[in-house]
Amino acid sequence: MSFKYWIKGSLTLTLVSALGLAAQQNSTPATTPPVSTAVQKQPPAQPQSEGERVFQQNCWRCHDAPEGFSPRISGTIVRHMRVRASLSQHDEQVLLKFFNP
Amino acid sequence: MQRPTLKIAPRASAHAIRCFLLALVVLPLAQYDSAQNTPLISGGGAFFTSTNGGNTNYYPITEPVLAAPLGQHILVESRASLLESFSPGGGSQPGYIHSHFIAESYLQGDFLALPRLTIVAGHYLIPFNTYNERLSPPWIGNFQDGPLISPLGLLQGGSGLGGMLRGNAFASNKHSISYAYFYSTRRNAEEFAAHRGTGGRASLYLPEQRLELGLSYDRLLQGTHENFYGAYLWWEPKDTGLRVRSEAARGHHAQGYWVEADYRLKAFGGFDSAIGRIEPVFRMQQTLRRDTIVSDGLPLVNTQRADFGLDYNFPHNIRILTSYARQFSSTGNRNVWETGIAYRFLFPAWKGK
Numbered sequence A: 001m002s003f004k005y006w007i008k009g010s011l012t013l014t015l016v017s018a019l020g021l022a023a024q025q026n027s028t029p030a031t032t033p034p035v036s037t038a039v040q041k042q043p044p045a046q047p048q049s050e051g052e053r054v055f056q057q058n059c060w061r062c063h064d065a066p067e068g069f070s071p072r073i074s075g076t077i078v079r080h081m082r083v084r085a086s087l088s089q090h091d092e093q094v095l096l097k098f099f100n101p
Numbered sequence B: 001m002q003r004p005t006l007k008i009a010p011r012a013s014a015h016a017i018r019c020f021l022l023a024l025v026v027l028p029l030a031q032y033d034s035a036q037n038t039p040l041i042s043g044g045g046a047f048f049t050s051t052n053g054g055n056t057n058y059y060p061i062t063e064p065v066l067a068a069p070l071g072q073h074i075l076v077e078s079r080a081s082l083l084e085s086f087s088p089g090g091g092s093q094p095g096y097i098h099s100h101f102i103a104e105s106y107l108q109g110d111f112l113a114l115p116r117l118t119i120v121a122g123h124y125l126i127p128f129n130t131y132n133e134r135l136s137p138p139w140i141g142n143f144q145d146g147p148l149i150s151p152l153g154l155l156q157g158g159s160g161l162g163g164m165l166r167g168n169a170f171a172s173n174k175h176s177i178s179y180a181y182f183y184s185t186r187r188n189a190e191e192f193a194a195h196r197g198t199g200g201r202a203s204l205y206l207p208e209q210r211l212e213l214g215l216s217y218d219r220l221l222q223g224t225h226e227n228f229y230g231a232y233l234w235w236e237p238k239d240t241g242l243r244v245r246s247e248a249a250r251g252h253h254a255q256g257y258w259v260e261a262d263y264r265l266k267a268f269g270g271f272d273s274a275i276g277r278i279e280p281v282f283r284m285q286q287t288l289r290r291d292t293i294v295s296d297g298l299p300l301v302n303t304q305r306a307d308f309g310l311d312y313n314f315p316h317n318i319r320i321l322t323s324y325a326r327q328f329s330s331t332g333n334r335n336v337w338e339t340g341i342a343y344r345f346l347f348p349a350w351k352g353k
Helices: A003-025 A048-060 A069-084 A089-099 B014-029 B131-133
Strands: B040-052 B054-070 B075-090 B096-114 B117-125 B158-171 B176-183 B199-204 B212-220 B226-235 B242-250 B254-263 B280-288 B302-315 B318-329 B334-348
Touching: A048 A089, A048 B280, A069 B040, A069 B054, A069 B075, A069 B096, A069 B117, A069 B334, A089 B158, B096 B158, B199 B226
Parallel strands: none
Antiparallel strands: B040 B054, B040 B334, B054 B075, B075 B096, B096 B117, B117 B158, B158 B176, B176 B199, B199 B212, B212 B226, B226 B242, B242 B254, B254 B280, B280 B302, B302 B318, B318 B334
């Protein structure tokens, strides 16, 4: 691919990255995205659980987190996403705990 | 409109759909050992319209997904695509031409053999770069059409038939390395169609930085054997509402890249505020021909395109997608206008007690 095009591509990437950093500067602390209807948000005073960390680090990467789902399918979702996103077995276990405290 | 589902020869797999429905009937008979492992039905639907060089096309689409765990180590998953298309007849044919496809996209069994190894068997999505496996469902993509380079590396269809080994090779709080390796056999029949080929993907994810880098390779093993190379970089800077995704791919006859950034205006009251639901999207893409043999679905001449989108995320998993694109090539510059509404559904396959 010609050099000129790569330059254009990298410039675009740099521009959007700069936008990202700018946005990061004035961002608010992480909020828990909506999860299982049966799972309530952790009160902010509690330290972040391992499951919440894995959730926040992974569940917004490919798509928005679902607005809510029945706890009866939480295991199915987590297994499906373990395969699709190549999550570790440990991630699967802590996510399941996070969805079913 | 370049959804791969449209580019792929319609695999009118009534048989596969029957399998999908049969699975729905049979699965309730299986024993579910855990209260959390009920099979689910999910997926998305959309009504898309695209005005390309003055012609408007309409595409209603539904893509149901079924995921059903069996015991502790197996997951059966499948997706079908029901797509209608209405396009202007033009010239001697007044009115609209209507066509429809029903296609099964994948139907696979995943066996979680070891903590670091999952064995996949069946008809699966080819794990080349990211678009095919991650962004193609209508409720996920930020633009209604896929990137111009998306057919590269998909072995002329998007699905493989055979086996795949995949998993997480190493994970710590700071790094995660994953891999996928597949071998697909050739099948010419309409249902479970596939080409012979092999390849894989390796990726590194840094969870703290939310940064992922991956490399893909695959090789078509029928007809003229061709190699495809891919690389991608994804970044979702923490707590910003910004996602940056990019991919480059090189095939035998053409190559190209895309870079996309989408931003949820969550700084104005969070994701669920009226303004936080607004999502501007920008994508830049380019394709370059290496020769004039056109077998890969990419534009016939070098093409550059800039897409500007504005999406709105309503409550209840409904999303409006709008975009304007300007496409530049030696055969003429064009405007592409797209608007659509997409929704997502998710529920247990049957009612609880």
